[in-house]
Amino acid sequence: MKISLRLWTLWLLLAGAVATFADSRLDTALLNAAASGQVTQVKSLLSQGAKVNARDRNGWTPLMRAAEAGHAEVVRALLDNGAKVNVKQKNGWTPLLLAAREAHGEIVKMLLNEKANIQAKHNGRTAFHLAAESGCRECLAALIARRKAGIHEKDKNGATPLILAARGGHAGAVKLLLLNKAKVNERSKDGWTALLAAVQG
Known part of the structure; x- marks a missing residue:
């Protein structure tokens, strides 16, 4: 039985749409599994063809x-499967x-x-600022080991x-930063020093 070119083209388009939809569902499932910490499901979805660097609508x-x-x-698991470490949202x-x-x-x-x-x-804030603000000593120690100069950088408001x-x-x-010679007398744009921040914070 001969199939017209028009029908053949339509079939190919539909097949492609179905495949794209299936891929999209896998990618969405991977994003959700990653967010909820389901490592077994993450590995399974990756083995089924989910894209390790898939993005949602917000990037x-x-x-x-x-x-x-x-x-x-x-x-x-994601890093071992080629996830891009420096991707930006x-x-x-x-x-x-x-x-x-x-x-x-x-x-x-x-x-x-992994070279993040x-x-x-x-x-205007680096990982140093965010780790300090969250009080993550372990984070700061790891960051300082890689680039000690980061402890002196100021954010857009002048805060170290x-x-x-x-x-x-x-x-x-605070103790870790001081042990690594963080500058005590630096001031933010609105006049805050570390001492004033500690007293008023």
């Missing part, structure tokens, strides 16, 4: 979701910045070992990691 990847939520096993978030913000020290170390960009910024840690009352982070 989030499975690695970003897992890094933010603190799922170290999922992060490891629409607003500039990277996996490292998200992990530092949420105080996930193990994941910060994991990402740094330690100088990446979101809204030391000022942010002091403002949050994070004694462990």
Whole structure:
């Protein structure tokens, strides 16, 4: 039986649409599994063809979701399957910045070992600022081991990691920064020093 060119073209288009839909469902499932820490499901979906660097409508990847939520096993599985460590979300978030913000020290170390960009910024803040603000001593220790100069950098408001840690009352982070010679008398644009931040914070 002969099939007209028009019908053949239509069949190919429909087949492609079905395949695209199936791929999209796998990718969505992977994003959700990564966010909820389901490492077995993540590995299964990857073996079925889910894209390790798939993005949702806001530019989030499975690695970003897992890094933010603190799922170290999922992060490891994604990295082992080729997840891009320096990918950026629409607003500039990277996996490292998200992990530092949420105080996930193990994941910060994991990402740094995979050459995460330690100088990446979101809204003028580096991982140093975010780790200090969250009080994550483990995060800061890992960051300092890679690039000690980062402890002196100021965010867009002129605040250093030391000022942010002091403002949050994070004694462990403050002590670590001081041990690494963080500048005590630096001032933010609105006049805050680490001491003033500690007193008023």
